[in-house]
Amino acid sequence: MIPIRFDHADAAAGILQQWEAAGCSHADASSDKPPFSIVIPPPNVTGALHLGHGLNNTLQDIVVRRKRMQGYETLWMPGTDHAGIATQAVVERRLKENENQTRHDLGREALVDRIWQWKDQYETRILNQLKRMGCSCDWERLRFTLDPVCAAAVRATFFDLFQKQRIYRGKRLVNWDTFLQTAVSDDEVFNETKKGHFYHLRYPVIDPQSGEPESLEIATTRPETMLGDTAVAVHPDPASAFDQVAAGLQEKLAEASEKEKPAVEQQITALEKRRDEMLPQLLLLRDMAADGRKLRLPLLDREIPIVADEWAKPELGTGCVKITPAHDPNDYEVGLRCQLPMLNVLQPDGTINAEGGKYEGLTIPAARKAVVADLDALGLLGDVEDREIELPISDRSKTPIEPYLADQWFVAMNELAQTAMDAVADERVQIFPERYRRGYLDWLSEKRDWPVSRQLWWGHRIPIWSTGGLSQSEANELSDQLEKVAQQHPGQISHRIDADSDDTVAVFVCVRDEDETVEADVQSLGLAQDPDVLDTWFSSALWPHSTLGWPAETAELAKFYPTSTLITSRDIITLWVARMVLMGLNNLGEVPFSEVFIHPKILDSFGKTMSKTAGNGIDPNDVTDKFGPDALRFGLARIAGDTQDVRMPVQFECPSCEKLIDQTRKTQKLPRLDCPACGKPFSTQWAETEEDKALPKGAVVSERFETARNFVNKLWNASRFTLMNLEGFQPQSIDVASLPIEDRWLLSRLSSVTEQVSEGIDRYQYSEVARILYDFAWDEFCSFYVEIAKPRLSDPEQKAMTQNVIAHGLDQLLRLLHPIMPFVTESVWSYLGGLAPRRGVPEPVNAGAFVMTSEWPTAHADHHDVKIERQFSEFQKIIGAIRQIRASQNIKPSETVPVAIRCDESSRELLEPMKAYFASLASADIVAIGSDAKPFETDAHLGLPEVDVDVHVDLEKFIDVDAELGRLEKLLSQITGQISGKENKLNNESFVSRAPAPIVAKERESLTGLREQYASVQNDISRLKAKKR
RNA sequence: GGACGAUUAGCUCAGUUGGUUAGAGCGCCACGUUGACAUCGUGGAGGUCACAGAUUCGAGUUCUGUAUCGUCCA
Known part of the structure; x- marks a missing residue:
C-alpha cells in the first residue's frame, strides 16, 4: 500500500541509485539523436555550495531533463574550478590560524599538496550536494580546471596566442596584496572609507631664480610614497584649466534644482577667488617647469624635475602634485607621458626596499611615521589635516592594497574582444534577459588587455621559460640553439626576443605540451620557467x-560542441561568459553556446546578498533535509523570474522543536540563540566557545520552501488516491469525442498546460512554468478532476473509462512536473507503472520504467476545446455560488442542501449529467434545473449574470434570517458601488463619444445586468424582512 | 559619477498590447476531520499599486521627475 506521505529522505537515495544503474544521465557521443549540451558553471572548490548554486543548478537541470525527455542526446557536463587565489587564500589563512605558518615556511610543493587535499575534500562535498539535488549531470564525465585534460587545453591555447603575438609581457601597476604577496585583479578589490590624514610637505627648489619660491608644497595621504617620487607636476595651462572647471560648474548650475543652486553658486565664487589668488603663482610654476628647474627630494637627497602635466589640478590643493609612478595608477600615467623613471620602493611583503635608504626594512605604517617625523624635524612638514580616505582593500586577505609595478603577461584584447562583440551583436550568441547584452558589449568595447599573471602557486604555471640580461648577439646565438631544439620537437616550441632593459634583451620560450623532455631541453639552455601561474579565468x-x-x-567534441545554452549569474558575464566566447572563437572558430540565460540573484529579506560571511547563507542540503529535494527545486524554480534579484526571508530552524525563527540583522551574527518557542538554546555557524559548540546546531533555512513541500505532498496524495482506485485497470482505446465534459475538460486543459510549459521552459520562464503547473495540479486536477472522479470510480459503468482517463492525466502531470520535481514524480511513476504499465489517451502505450526517460508530452491541439472549457467554468461558478451561500449560513459540510438552478436549455443539457458532482463538490442536491427552476419558499439566491444563471438554495432546515440578511445587505452594497461607478462612467460624455464602441456597449450591458441583480437582491431582502415579522 | 533593477495585501511575489471593483502563496479570522491530502478543505477580512506631474474618455500598466533600497561598473 502506498504510504500516506512521501518520505523523500527514504526515497531519494534509491531513486538516484536506479537512475545511475540504468545510466539515465549518461550521454552517448556516438548516438545519432540530435545533441543538446550544457556545461556546468564550475563551482569553486573554495567552499560548499550555497543556495545561489542551488538555483543555478536547478535551472540547468530543468532544461536538461526536459531536453532529454524530448529525445535529445543530452550532455550536462559537470566539474569544478580551482579558483586560484580564493582557494590558495583560504588554505593559507588556515595554515596561519592553525599552525602559525606562512606558505614560505611550507614551500611551493608542500603548499600545493595541501591545496589539493582541500580541493579533494570540497569537490566531494560539492558533488554530493549536486547529486542530492538530483542534478542529472553525466557523472561518468567529470572535469576539474586543473586536471590534465584541462591543462592540455590551457597549454595549447597559451602557445597558440603566444605564436600569434597575442600574448606579450609588460610592466603594469598591479593591485598588490602584501599579505598574500600576489597581484589581485580589480574584481578582487573593494574600497573602504577610512579616517586618515592629508599631509602637506615642502620640497626645496634647487637654485631658485629671483621671484621664484624657495620650495613647493605638495599634499598627500601617503607620505611614505615620497621615497619613490620622481617628479612634481604642475598644470601646463592653468588658466584654461580654471576656465574649463568654471564652465562645468556653470553647466551644473543651469541644471541644478532650486535647492541645490546655492551650493553650486558658492563653489563658483570660491573658484573665482582661488583663480585670482593663485593664477600668477601657477603660471610661474609652469614657467619653472619649462625652464627645467629641479627640486631636492628631502630625506633621500635626490634631484627630481618639475614637470608640466594635466594631472596636476589647479583647482585642488596647492596645484602641485608629487609623482610616484611605481606606486600610484594616475602617477604611472604621468610617468609614461613625461618619461619619468619608475622607482619601486617596496618589497613584495610590503616593507621598504633598498631604494628607501635608511627606511629600508620598515613596514608601510612604520615608514610613514618615520618619514613624517623626519620631515617635521627638517621643518619641511606643513599642515596635517584629518580626512576620510578611500582605501582599496583586498577581498582575499582583507588587507590594504598597494599599487605595485610588476612584470606581467598580457593577452592583447583588441581583436579577440571584437570577435566576442560581433558574436553577440549578430546574435550567434543570444543573451536572455536581453538587457544584459549592453553590459557585455560595453565591457568588451573597452578592449582592455587582460593581465593573466598571478603571483600564486595554485594554478596553471605559465608555460614560459626565459633568460634575461643578454646582449643582442648572445640572444641571437641562443635563438639559433632554440631553433635546433624546436626542430627536434616539431610544433612544440615558439620563442621570441624582447627588450629587457635599456640595453639588454631577454629570450622567451613558450612550450606547447606538458612534456618533460622538451622542457628539460629548454632548461638545459639556461632558461628558467616563469614562477607565476595563470589567472583562473584563463x-x-x-x-x-x-x-x-x-x-x-x-x-565528444564533434558531437557536443558548440554547446546549446549556458545558465549562469550576472556577476560573471564579463569575467567568464565574454571570455568563453572569444576563446571558443579563437580555438575552434565557433561560439561556445548559442544561448545564455542569466538568472536572478537571491537576497535575504533585508535586500542583502546571501553569503556565509553575512550569516544568512543557506545550504541546499539543509533545505533538503527539512523539506526534501523536490521542494528545494520547486521553491527555487518558482522564484526564478526575469527580475535581477529575488528576496528570500531567512530563518533559523530550532534543532529541538523544529520551529522556524526569523533572522534579524542582529541574530544573523550571534554564536547562539534561545528558541523563542521552546526556550532551548542552539548554536550557529559563529559558535566559538566550547560551551556554544556543544549545543545542537540550528540550520539556516527559509520558510519559502514550505509551500513547495506542501505542493509535493498534495501531488503525492492526489497520486495516492488515483493509485488506490486503479484496481483492475484495463487499458482501452478511447474515443475522445464521446467522453463526458469533465474528461474532455481535463484533456483540453492538459493540452493548454503542456503547450504553456513547453514554451515557458524554452524561454527560461521558470517561475511562470512553476506557477502554471502548481495551479493546474492543485486547482484543476486535484480540486476538480479528482473530486469529480470519486463518484465515477464507484460507478461500475463509468469506472473503467474513468480509470483510463485519470491514469493518463496523472501520467501527463508527472511528466510535466518531472524536470522540476524529479524524485516525487519518479516515485509515483513506479507505483503507477505497477498498476497501469500500459496507459494513455486515446491509445494506451507502454509507459517505460522511468519518467526521467519517458517522452515529453505533446500538446494535442485537437484536445483543446474552448467551448468545453467555457462550459466547465460555468459549472465551477455555480459550485462557487453554492459554497458561498452555505458558508454565509454556516451550514456544515455533512449537511446536504437542496438547490435549484435557473438556466437556459443548453446549460441544462450540460449540467444535467453533472448533478452527482454537485453532491461531491458542494454537498448539494439538485432538485430542479432549467428555465423553469423556481426560488424556494425559504430561498437564498445568488445571481450569476455573466453566465445567465440563478442559483437558489433552500434554507428551510438551516435558515438564519439575520445571517442571510447580512449576506444580502453586503452583496447589495457591493452592487450599489459598482452601479454608481458604471453610471458615472456612462454619464461621462467624453467616455461615450471617444471610447471604442465595443467597450461602451460592454459597460452598458454590464450596467443593465447589475441593475437587474440589484432589483433581485432587494426583492430577496424585502421578502426575508416580511418573513421575519 | 554611470548603467541596470526593484518599490502592488502584514511577508514573498504575479499582473500579458492601457478597458468591469487589482490576483496568488504564506500569515490572520470563522467553520469543518468515518478513507487522497490538517503538509488539508470551504468561506472571509486585508491594498490611495513609493511619491509628484504629464499623456488619455480611461493609467498598477505609457512618459518625465523625485525618493528609498539593491546589484554591477568607474
Missing part, C-alpha cells in the same frame, strides 16, 4: 571545449 574561458577533450579531436 582556464575557465576554455571550459566549453576543454571539458570535451580539446585540443584532441574527440567524439
Whole structure:
C-alpha cells in the first residue's frame, strides 16, 4: 500500500541509485539523436555550495531533463574550478590560524599538496550536494580546471596566442596584496572609507631664480610614497584649466534644482577667488617647469624635475602634485607621458626596499611615521589635516592594497574582444534577459588587455621559460640553439626576443605540451620557467571545449560542441561568459553556446546578498533535509523570474522543536540563540566557545520552501488516491469525442498546460512554468478532476473509462512536473507503472520504467476545446455560488442542501449529467434545473449574470434570517458601488463619444445586468424582512 | 559619477498590447476531520499599486521627475 506521505529522505537515495544503474544521465557521443549540451558553471572548490548554486543548478537541470525527455542526446557536463587565489587564500589563512605558518615556511610543493587535499575534500562535498539535488549531470564525465585534460587545453591555447603575438609581457601597476604577496585583479578589490590624514610637505627648489619660491608644497595621504617620487607636476595651462572647471560648474548650475543652486553658486565664487589668488603663482610654476628647474627630494637627497602635466589640478590643493609612478595608477600615467623613471620602493611583503635608504626594512605604517617625523624635524612638514580616505582593500586577505609595478603577461584584447562583440551583436550568441547584452558589449568595447599573471602557486604555471640580461648577439646565438631544439620537437616550441632593459634583451620560450623532455631541453639552455601561474579565468574561458577533450579531436567534441545554452549569474558575464566566447572563437572558430540565460540573484529579506560571511547563507542540503529535494527545486524554480534579484526571508530552524525563527540583522551574527518557542538554546555557524559548540546546531533555512513541500505532498496524495482506485485497470482505446465534459475538460486543459510549459521552459520562464503547473495540479486536477472522479470510480459503468482517463492525466502531470520535481514524480511513476504499465489517451502505450526517460508530452491541439472549457467554468461558478451561500449560513459540510438552478436549455443539457458532482463538490442536491427552476419558499439566491444563471438554495432546515440578511445587505452594497461607478462612467460624455464602441456597449450591458441583480437582491431582502415579522 | 533593477495585501511575489471593483502563496479570522491530502478543505477580512506631474474618455500598466533600497561598473 502506498504510504500516506512521501518520505523523500527514504526515497531519494534509491531513486538516484536506479537512475545511475540504468545510466539515465549518461550521454552517448556516438548516438545519432540530435545533441543538446550544457556545461556546468564550475563551482569553486573554495567552499560548499550555497543556495545561489542551488538555483543555478536547478535551472540547468530543468532544461536538461526536459531536453532529454524530448529525445535529445543530452550532455550536462559537470566539474569544478580551482579558483586560484580564493582557494590558495583560504588554505593559507588556515595554515596561519592553525599552525602559525606562512606558505614560505611550507614551500611551493608542500603548499600545493595541501591545496589539493582541500580541493579533494570540497569537490566531494560539492558533488554530493549536486547529486542530492538530483542534478542529472553525466557523472561518468567529470572535469576539474586543473586536471590534465584541462591543462592540455590551457597549454595549447597559451602557445597558440603566444605564436600569434597575442600574448606579450609588460610592466603594469598591479593591485598588490602584501599579505598574500600576489597581484589581485580589480574584481578582487573593494574600497573602504577610512579616517586618515592629508599631509602637506615642502620640497626645496634647487637654485631658485629671483621671484621664484624657495620650495613647493605638495599634499598627500601617503607620505611614505615620497621615497619613490620622481617628479612634481604642475598644470601646463592653468588658466584654461580654471576656465574649463568654471564652465562645468556653470553647466551644473543651469541644471541644478532650486535647492541645490546655492551650493553650486558658492563653489563658483570660491573658484573665482582661488583663480585670482593663485593664477600668477601657477603660471610661474609652469614657467619653472619649462625652464627645467629641479627640486631636492628631502630625506633621500635626490634631484627630481618639475614637470608640466594635466594631472596636476589647479583647482585642488596647492596645484602641485608629487609623482610616484611605481606606486600610484594616475602617477604611472604621468610617468609614461613625461618619461619619468619608475622607482619601486617596496618589497613584495610590503616593507621598504633598498631604494628607501635608511627606511629600508620598515613596514608601510612604520615608514610613514618615520618619514613624517623626519620631515617635521627638517621643518619641511606643513599642515596635517584629518580626512576620510578611500582605501582599496583586498577581498582575499582583507588587507590594504598597494599599487605595485610588476612584470606581467598580457593577452592583447583588441581583436579577440571584437570577435566576442560581433558574436553577440549578430546574435550567434543570444543573451536572455536581453538587457544584459549592453553590459557585455560595453565591457568588451573597452578592449582592455587582460593581465593573466598571478603571483600564486595554485594554478596553471605559465608555460614560459626565459633568460634575461643578454646582449643582442648572445640572444641571437641562443635563438639559433632554440631553433635546433624546436626542430627536434616539431610544433612544440615558439620563442621570441624582447627588450629587457635599456640595453639588454631577454629570450622567451613558450612550450606547447606538458612534456618533460622538451622542457628539460629548454632548461638545459639556461632558461628558467616563469614562477607565476595563470589567472583562473584563463582556464575557465576554455571550459566549453576543454571539458570535451580539446585540443584532441574527440567524439565528444564533434558531437557536443558548440554547446546549446549556458545558465549562469550576472556577476560573471564579463569575467567568464565574454571570455568563453572569444576563446571558443579563437580555438575552434565557433561560439561556445548559442544561448545564455542569466538568472536572478537571491537576497535575504533585508535586500542583502546571501553569503556565509553575512550569516544568512543557506545550504541546499539543509533545505533538503527539512523539506526534501523536490521542494528545494520547486521553491527555487518558482522564484526564478526575469527580475535581477529575488528576496528570500531567512530563518533559523530550532534543532529541538523544529520551529522556524526569523533572522534579524542582529541574530544573523550571534554564536547562539534561545528558541523563542521552546526556550532551548542552539548554536550557529559563529559558535566559538566550547560551551556554544556543544549545543545542537540550528540550520539556516527559509520558510519559502514550505509551500513547495506542501505542493509535493498534495501531488503525492492526489497520486495516492488515483493509485488506490486503479484496481483492475484495463487499458482501452478511447474515443475522445464521446467522453463526458469533465474528461474532455481535463484533456483540453492538459493540452493548454503542456503547450504553456513547453514554451515557458524554452524561454527560461521558470517561475511562470512553476506557477502554471502548481495551479493546474492543485486547482484543476486535484480540486476538480479528482473530486469529480470519486463518484465515477464507484460507478461500475463509468469506472473503467474513468480509470483510463485519470491514469493518463496523472501520467501527463508527472511528466510535466518531472524536470522540476524529479524524485516525487519518479516515485509515483513506479507505483503507477505497477498498476497501469500500459496507459494513455486515446491509445494506451507502454509507459517505460522511468519518467526521467519517458517522452515529453505533446500538446494535442485537437484536445483543446474552448467551448468545453467555457462550459466547465460555468459549472465551477455555480459550485462557487453554492459554497458561498452555505458558508454565509454556516451550514456544515455533512449537511446536504437542496438547490435549484435557473438556466437556459443548453446549460441544462450540460449540467444535467453533472448533478452527482454537485453532491461531491458542494454537498448539494439538485432538485430542479432549467428555465423553469423556481426560488424556494425559504430561498437564498445568488445571481450569476455573466453566465445567465440563478442559483437558489433552500434554507428551510438551516435558515438564519439575520445571517442571510447580512449576506444580502453586503452583496447589495457591493452592487450599489459598482452601479454608481458604471453610471458615472456612462454619464461621462467624453467616455461615450471617444471610447471604442465595443467597450461602451460592454459597460452598458454590464450596467443593465447589475441593475437587474440589484432589483433581485432587494426583492430577496424585502421578502426575508416580511418573513421575519 | 554611470548603467541596470526593484518599490502592488502584514511577508514573498504575479499582473500579458492601457478597458468591469487589482490576483496568488504564506500569515490572520470563522467553520469543518468515518478513507487522497490538517503538509488539508470551504468561506472571509486585508491594498490611495513609493511619491509628484504629464499623456488619455480611461493609467498598477505609457512618459518625465523625485525618493528609498539593491546589484554591477568607474
